[in-house]
Each structure stands twice: as structure tokens, then as C-alpha cells.
Amino acid sequence: MAVTPNEHAELRDLIELYAIGALTPAERRRLEAHLSECDECRAQVKSWEAIAGAIGQAIPQHDPPPALRARVLDAVGASDRPRAAASMMRARASAFAPWLAAAASLVAAVGLALHAATLRARVGDLERRLAQAIARADASDRKIADAQRASAVTQSQIAVLTAPDVRRIDLAGEPIAPQSSGRAFWSRSHGLVFTASNLPSLAQGRTYQLWVLTAQPAPISAGVFKPDSGGRAGEMFETPIDLPPPVGMAVTVEPDGGAPAPTGPKYLVGP
Amino acid sequence: MWILAAAFGRPARPPSPAEHPAEDQHALRRIADGDADAIAELYDRHARRVYSLALRILGDAPEAEDVVQEVFLQAWRQASRYTATRGVVAAWLQTLTRSRAIDRLRARRPYADAAGGDRAATEAVDSGPPIDWQFLSSEQTRLVRVALERLPLLQRVAIELAYFEGLTHAEIAARLEEPLGTIKTRIRAGLMKLREALAGVA
Numbered sequence: 001m002a003v004t005p006n007e008h009a010e011l012r013d014l015i016e017l018y019a020i021g022a023l024t025p026a027e028r029r030r031l032e033a034h035l036s037e038c039d040e041c042r043a044q045v046k047s048w049e050a051i052a053g054a055i056g057q058a059i060p061q062h063d064p065p066p067a068l069r070a071r072v073l074d075a076v077g078a079s080d081r082p083r084a085a086a087s088m089m090r091a092r093a094s095a096f097a098p099w100l101a102a103a104a105s106l107v108a109a110v111g112l113a114l115h116a117a118t119l120r121a122r123v124g125d126l127e128r129r130l131a132q133a134i135a136r137a138d139a140s141d142r143k144i145a146d147a148q149r150a151s152a153v154t155q156s157q158i159a160v161l162t163a164p165d166v167r168r169i170d171l172a173g174e175p176i177a178p179q180s181s182g183r184a185f186w187s188r189s190h191g192l193v194f195t196a197s198n199l200p201s202l203a204q205g206r207t208y209q210l211w212v213l214t215a216q217p218a219p220i221s222a223g224v225f226k227p228d229s230g231g232r233a234g235e236m237f238e239t240p241i242d243l244p245p246p247v248g249m250a251v252t253v254e255p256d257g258g259a260p261a262p263t264g265p266k267y268l269v270g271p
Numbered sequence: 272m273w274i275l276a277a278a279f280g281r282p283a284r285p286p287s288p289a290e291h292p293a294e295d296q297h298a299l300r301r302i303a304d305g306d307a308d309a310i311a312e313l314y315d316r317h318a319r320r321v322y323s324l325a326l327r328i329l330g331d332a333p334e335a336e337d338v339v340q341e342v343f344l345q346a347w348r349q350a351s352r353y354t355a356t357r358g359v360v361a362a363w364l365q366t367l368t369r370s371r372a373i374d375r376l377r378a379r380r381p382y383a384d385a386a387g388g389d390r391a392a393t394e395a396v397d398s399g400p401p402i403d404w405q406f407l408s409s410e411q412t413r414l415v416r417v418a419l420e421r422l423p424l425l426q427r428v429a430i431e432l433a434y435f436e437g438l439t440h441a442e443i444a445a446r447l448e449e450p451l452g453t454i455k456t457r458i459r460a461g462l463m464k465l466r467e468a469l470a471g472v473a
Contacts, residue, residue: 016459021369022433022440049362049404051415051466055434056324056365057407058416064322064339065332069314072340076310076347157424158431161447168448183425185447195424234424 003034015041019048020055156191157236163187169249171196171270180231182268184210184249192222192237194249196268199227202253209254210237211262214244222249224258291316292406295360303351310347317361318343321368328372328435338375342367361406373437411469418468426461429454 003011014031017023023031035042160166166187173180182196194210202208207226211219220243227233251268295316301309321342325335345367346353353363407415419427425447432438438446444454 013455013459016462017433017440017455020430020433020458020462021373021437022443022458024439024441046404048462048466050407051462051469052434053362053365053404054407054412054415054465054469055419055430056369057320057412058419059323059327061319061323062326064318064336068322068336068339069311069318071336072314072318072343073307073311075340075344077307079344079347158428158436161428161432166446193424197423232423 002037008038011038012041012044015044016048019045020052157193157234160185160187160190160193160236163190165189167246169246169270171249171251171268173198174266174269176265177267180268182233182249182251182270184270186212186239186246188239188241188243192239194222194225194233194235194237196227196233196251197231199231199233199267201229201231202226205256206253206264207256207258208233208267209252209258209262209264210235211250211252212239212243212246213248213250214246216244219250219262220244221258221260224254292359292361299346299350299353299360302347310343313346313360313364314343317364320361321364324365324368325372328369328437329375334375335372338368338371341371345371359404359406362404365406369434369437376437407469414468415465418465422461422464426457426464429457430461433458 011031011034014023014027018028018031031041035045166185169184169186171182171184177198177200179198180196180200181198182194184195185193192210192212199208207224209224210222212222213219222239223235223237225233225235249268249270250262250266252262252266253264254262295313298309298313302313318339322335322339325338325342326332329335329338342364346364353360419430422430428447429440429443432443432446433440440454440458441451443449444451447454
């Protein structure tokens with residue numbers, strides 16, 4: 001079924017989300033029906049799936065417990081699906097039973113020689129692979145450590161954002177920073193994630209500080225942060241489990257290290 | 272001699288599966304013929320990645336181990352069907368791993384995913400088009416990781432919620448109280464930056 005150029009553009013826009021598995025079932029069915037008849041979109045899917053696949057590879061690597069190998073291979077041994085082909089061949093071979101005994105000893109001898117050759121080849125292969133691995137290990141050790149740190153931070157942020165008790169508070173720029181905006185996600189069980197954009201750059205020795213406003217008169221400090229050169233910030237703060245329910249949040253500028261109570265001008269306030 | 276010294280010197284890291292596509296294909300053909308040694312070979316090359324991805328998605332070691340077992344059992348059972356597509360085995364295993372882990376994650380959620388899947392991720396893999404994307408090299412993967420870390424937080428969060436939590440864009444929007452279109456735009460913008468990071472790297 002041919003699609004109109006408009007429909008095609010619409011379907012084309014679903015491809016990145018399809019590749020990362022984020023389409024709703026209805027959208028996915030619609031795109032899949034189209035893929036069967038559109039080479040161009042199929043090629044696009046392939047290239048975006050490689051990108052999405054890289055996300056699944058760009059994660060900290062852990063060795064599975066050694067005992068798992070035997071468990072998996074035992075489970076495979078107990079499952080007989082692919083053996084069907086082999087047993088059919090055996091059934092046919094049984095017609096030639098008189099030949100089998102003689103043939104078997106020959107096969108065994110040849111098999112042993114082959115096995116020895118295979119072992120030698122495997123050892124050579126393993127040595128080569130180990131050499132490659134060691135050459136790479138030096139270069140990648142530090143990168144892996146960096147990635148694991150970054151990944152741990154993001155995972156705790158995601159834990160906040162996916163917590164069933166998450167609450168969102170939007171912050172708007174005050175007259176001193178009208179272009180700025182911020183957003184906080186707070187979960188009693190998981191902590192606080194704060195993002196902001198278009199924050200003015202800070203003078204030397206100054207920092208931004210995020211305050212939680214509650215029913216109590218004194219704002220409670222969530223922590224300090226500095227935006228990047230583009231004025232963006234994305235921070236994760238732990239909050240005490242007995243934090244009174246936030247009614248709002250505010251961001252002020254304070255001396256480096258932060259202040260026990262707000263002293264500087266407010267940049268962001270919400271809601 | 273050097274091999275011993277080196278082995279004790281530091282933990283060996285298996286090479287990237289991207290480097291063994293032909294060996295993997297060969298192993299899969301042997302699996303299709305019922306050769307159990309070939310599944311052991313595939314396990315030794317890929318178990319670490321399969322386990323790491325399952326662990327990243329589920330955050331639970333025993334469950335991740337169960338996923339590893341399911342994935343290799345599925346590879347064993349479906350090898351003959353998969354060899355016909357001539358896809359990259361490592362990519363197939365990764366897709367199987369993600370969908371099995373996501374199915375477990377969905378089953379674990381206490382509430383119904385109203386905006387989301389009426390279809391299990393595993394089923395989507397089994398009935399969807401063949402998996403034939405290219406597995407990226409370790410250098411390309413590193414570039415993607417760096418690019419991912421540099422994404423604006425909310426773009427990265429949307430991408431990670433989709434890939435690692437298996438949420439649809441509608442579910443992500445509901446979760447973050449954002450309009451539908453915003454999440455779509457954010458995911459697409461983020462993925463485009465990841466692709467830009469790879470531009471010019473073969």
C-alpha cells in the first residue's frame with residue numbers, strides 16, 4: 001500500500017523512536033507495516049538501530065559469576081531442539097550398521113588428530129586475543145572508570161525520575177535572570193534531581209544554591225551547583241527522608257561553598 | 272612465559288564482539304546442526320556483554336543470570352532460523368537480552384502501563400523485521416558513550432528511560448509530566464547528537 005509524501009514524512013519521523021524501542025504499540029505496528037514495502041525507511045531503521053545498540057554497549061561491563069557457564073550449558077544440554085537434525089542422521093546411518101564398527105575406529109583416530117590440531121589452533125588464537133586485549137586494557141581502564149562514575153550518577157537521577165512518588169516543581173527566572181528556567185523532580189525515597197537552563201555565568205567565588213521551601217519558615221538547602229559554559233545545570237541532590245513536603249524551590253547566588261541560609265538575590269523561584 | 276606474567280599482571284578483557292562476526296556466524300551454523308561446543312564458544316565470547324546489559328536493566332544479579340540463561344537457550348533453539356537472516360550475531364544477542372530483561376522489568380512494575388505496551392518486548396523481537404544492524408567497534412562505542420554523557424540531562428534521561436527501562440515516549444511523557452511531542456523531540460535530538468559523534472569514524 002503506497003503512502004502519500006505527507007504520510008511518508010510522518011512515518012519517517014517515527015524511525016529514531018522505533019530504533020530505541022520507544023514507540024507505542026499502535027505506532028510500531030504502523031511503521032512495521034510500512035517497512036515491509038519501503039527500502040529507504042528500512043535502511044534508516046538499520047542505521048538508527050546501530051546507534052541505539054551502541055547505547056546498550058556503552059555501559060559498565062561485569063563478569064558473570066563463573067558458575068553460570070556450567071548452568072547455561074547444562075540447560076542447553078537438557079533442551080533438545082537443534083539435536084533433531086543430528087538424530088535423524090543417526091537414524092539413516094543405522095541402515096549401514098555393519099560398516100559402523102570399522103568406520104568408528106577410523107573416525108576416532110582421525111578425530112583425535114583433528115582434535116589436537118584444533119587445540120593447537122585454539123591456543124594460538126587465545127594468545128593472539130590476549131595480546132590484543134592487554135594492549136587495549138591500558139587505554140580503556142581509565143575510560144571505563146570514568147564511564148562507571150558517570151553512569152552511577154545518571155542511574156540515581158533516573159531512579160528519582162522513575163520513582164512512583166516523584167513530584168515535579170517548575171522554576172521560573174526572576175527579573176534578574178528572566179531567560180532562566182529550572183525544573184526539579186523530588187522523590188522522598190530517591191532524592192532530588194534539578195535541571196536549569198540559561199543561567200547567567202557566575203562571578204569568581206560565587207555559586208548557585210538550591211533551596212527547598214517548606215511549611216517551615218526557614219528554607220532548607222538542597223546543595224550548591226555551578227552551570228556549564230552554556231548556562232545549563234543538571235544536578236542530583238540527596239534529601240533527608242524526613243524532609244518536610246516541599247511547597248516550592250528557589251535558587252540564589254551565594255559565596256562559594258554555599259550559605260546556611262539564603263543571603264544573595266533570587267534567580268529562580270517555583271512554582 | 273610472557274602469557275603467564277601478563278595474565279597475572281591485570282585482568283584480561285575479551286575483545287569486542289564486533290571483531291568476530293564471521294566466527295559468530297560459523298558458531299551459529301554449528302549450533303543449528305546441534306553442536307553444543309559451539310554454544311559454549313558463543314557463551315565465552317558474549318556472556319559478559321549479555322550479563323552486563325541484563326544487570327544494567329534489572330539491577331539484580333540473580334535475575335540478570337536468569338536472563339543470560341534464557342538468551343543462550345533461545346540462541347540454541349532459534350539458531351537455524353536466525354542464520355537464514357545473515358545478521359550480526361552479537362546484535363541479535365543484544366536485542367534478545369534487552370527484550371527479555373525489559374519484559375521482566377515490566378512484569379515487576381506494580382501498576383499497569385496504561386500509555387504503553389500491550390505487547391511484550393520479546394514478542395516484538397520475534398515478530399519484527401530481522402535484526403541486521405551493524406555492531407559498532409569499541410572505539411565507536413566509546414564515542415557514543417562520551418556523546419551520551421555530554422547530552423543535556425533531560426535528553427539523556429529520555430533516551431535512557433526508553434532504552435534501559437523500556438518505556439514508550441508516551442509513558443516517559445506521563446512519568447515526567449511533559450507534553451507528548453517534547454519527549455519525541457528530545458529523544459530524536461539526543462540520538463542525532465550520538466550519530467553526529469560517529470560521523471567520520473569508520
